[in-house]
Amino acid sequence: MRTDHRADPAAPAADAPGQGATAVAHPNIALIKYWGKRDERLMIPYADSLSVTLDIFPTTTTVRPDPGAAADSVTLDGRPAQGEVRRRVVGFLDLLRKRSGRSEPAVVDTRNSVPTGAGLASSASGFAALALAGAAAYGLDLDRTVLSRLARRGSASASRSLFGGFAVCHAGRGIGTAADFGSYAEPVPDADLDPALVIAVVDAGAKTVSSRDAMRRTVETSPLYRAWAASCTADLTEIRAALRQGDLPAVGEIAERNALGMHATMLAARPAVRYFSPATMAVLDGVLRLRADGVPAYATMDAGPNVKVLCHPADADRVAEAVRQAAPGCSVFTARPGPGARLTTEAER
Ligand code: DP6
DSSP, X not given: OOXXXXXXXXXXXXXXXXXXXXEEEOOEEEEEOOOOEEETTTTEESSOEEEEEBXXXXXXXXXXXXXXXXXXXXXXXXXXXXXHHHHHHHXXXXXXXXXXTOOOOEXXXXXXXXXXXXXXXXXXXXXXXXXXXXXXXXXXXXXXXXXXXXXXXXXTTHHHHTSSSEEEEOOOSSSHHHHHHHOOEEEOTTOOOOOEEEEEESOOSOOSSOHHHHHHHHHHHOTTHHHHHHHHHHHHHHHHHHHHTTOHHHHHHHHHHHHHHHHHHHHTSSSOOOOOOHHHHHHHHHHHHHHHTTOOEEEEEOSSSOEEEXXXXXXXXHHHHHHHHHSTTOEEEEEOBOOOOEEEOGGGO
């Protein structure tokens, strides 16, 4: 795993004049979830979150400013991006243009190796790669903290994918500029754990309710929301101690209860948001059976039906087999902690 978190060591600023820049970023899975914003315009989370960046499913994004173009061109996996996806990318490019004092439209090409919109964090890897490539392409020399803050404006979970391994995202305090300044991610320097995450993709289709809409509805209508958000503070303190001690069962227990609590807030929203499917429940049962058999395995779920199971690398094959048996037909991937976002050179591509 790459753990170099300096501002972009030995990284090219951009491919060449007029060529733009390309960045690769990996998704991250939150163990303490971010769910809910206290400022939607500035994308400020209610609570701190903590994640692990994966070594699989990278997103590769190239940004090339084009002075001759009339408008931004955005392609996602080779197809023109539409609707909300395009609007979010163009909004992000506007931030880059404002910050750099430049006005050219950009050509943006993004390739995901993860099913988009299936609760597998494609917006985290997507906006981390866009922030890094876009900043370089528009000539901005930003350190990782500033990049992380910027990536948050695209998708709050993206702030964490700038970093490899475990990262914590601060919700910041105050309002307006103060909140914006205080909300960014940074590595967890003293984590002493190298787990595996077995990912059960029970349904790779796009979700019916976007995480953005679902979290807004939860914040506005769920009577359980405030209690869960408050519980994240204690969960974060406890998980950081467990990570320091390399205590996988403690990390897993805290992560599992935090995720189940987040889904409970959604189930209590009006109308309810339910991402679980029968296959999700079957995998959760499989995880309980593993634990009953003495295998430390713990589940976490995001805005979708897929389940990620935290375990020791030595148990990953057994966990993967149990997951396959629990939900026949699901696709199973095993990930380890992976690197932070980085710029790539032409030669690497
Ligand atoms: C359940 O970061 O995708 O994965 O900030 O609106 O883009 P926006 O939401 P997003 O939400 C991620 C929610 C989560 C938990 C997490 O990653 O912390």
